[in-house]
Amino acid sequence: MGLNMEGTNRRDVLMGAAALAASAGPALAAATPVIEWNMHMFSANVAKFPFHPNAAYKPDAATLPPDPLPPYEAHLKEAGIDKAMFVQPEPYGDDHSLVLDCLRRAPPDKFKATSLFYPKNPESPKKLAALIKSQPRIVSTRFHAHRGKENYLESFAADYVRALWKQAVDLGLVIELHIGPNYALQAADAIRAFPGCKVLIDHMGEPKLGNPYEYANMLELAKLPNVYMKLSGIDYIATDAPNFESVLPFTRRLIREYGPDRMVWSGGSPKLADIHMKGYPAADIAKVKGGNLQKLLSW
Secondary structure, X not given: OOOOHHHHHHHHHHHHHXXXXXXXXXXXXXXXXXXXXXXXXXXXXXXXXXOOOXXXXXXXXXXXXXXXXXHHHHHHHHHOOOEEEEEOOHHHOOOOHHHHHHHHHOOOOOEEEEEEOOOOOOOHHHHHHHHHHHOOOEEEEEEEEEOXXXXXXXXXXXXXXXXXXXXXXXXXOEEEEEEOHHHHHXXXXXXXXXXXXXXXXXXXXXXXHOOHHHHHHHHHHHHOOOEEEEEOOHHHOOOOOOOOHHHHHXXXXXXXXXXXXXXXXXXXXXXXXXXXXXXXOHHHHXXXXXXXXXXXXXX
């Protein structure tokens, strides 16, 4: 029987390509930075960095570090995290003095930050634009809406919400949504109203703050383009730290819905991604640990 050299060569090429891809996976994963988007920056120095008069809550300043930057940098080094986002905490409202101070003192290639504004304030869109002009390393703005926290907005359909959202989109910012399942349908409408907008949902969509029917709508958001889900806040729904394996059926379903290209680990140890994505290729886990944020933020 004669040999089909063309077929043999084709098989050899395909097998070689597959072997090359398999060997490249671990190397690609090792080269992908680990990025955290979770740390709220607080300071005990309330004279220099006072809490906002309209703050949703005010922590005990005695429990806070005088300067949050050194301990956070130490944490990143210990945890093997390469880059991070400073999150603007609610107690400071739309006064970004502390986050700006941290950015000024931190390596520009290692840190970026989020912002927070009061949607009902008609000046907020202008304030957001001015903030980004003064500090372009602020790359996101955050909306809060879930049960127990309805003070920021009544509806994502409100004109004042859409005005702030539009400003963020026009500035090329990521929309960070700290929402509960009961706001998922409204959020979907807002996302559709601004095609191309980039959205990151906090803390797995706060599953405990809604019912199963509402959370189904949170899963439906995965069908919209450019919507990312954070694998964070696992300790909000589970107590078996540090690995929280009791909720593996839930986290693995969430990861399956959004896929490894649109999941973002943040908070706790990066090893959580390894545990909750066991069985996924190393390259996919690396995306969730930081590769997706690297792409999303052009970092």
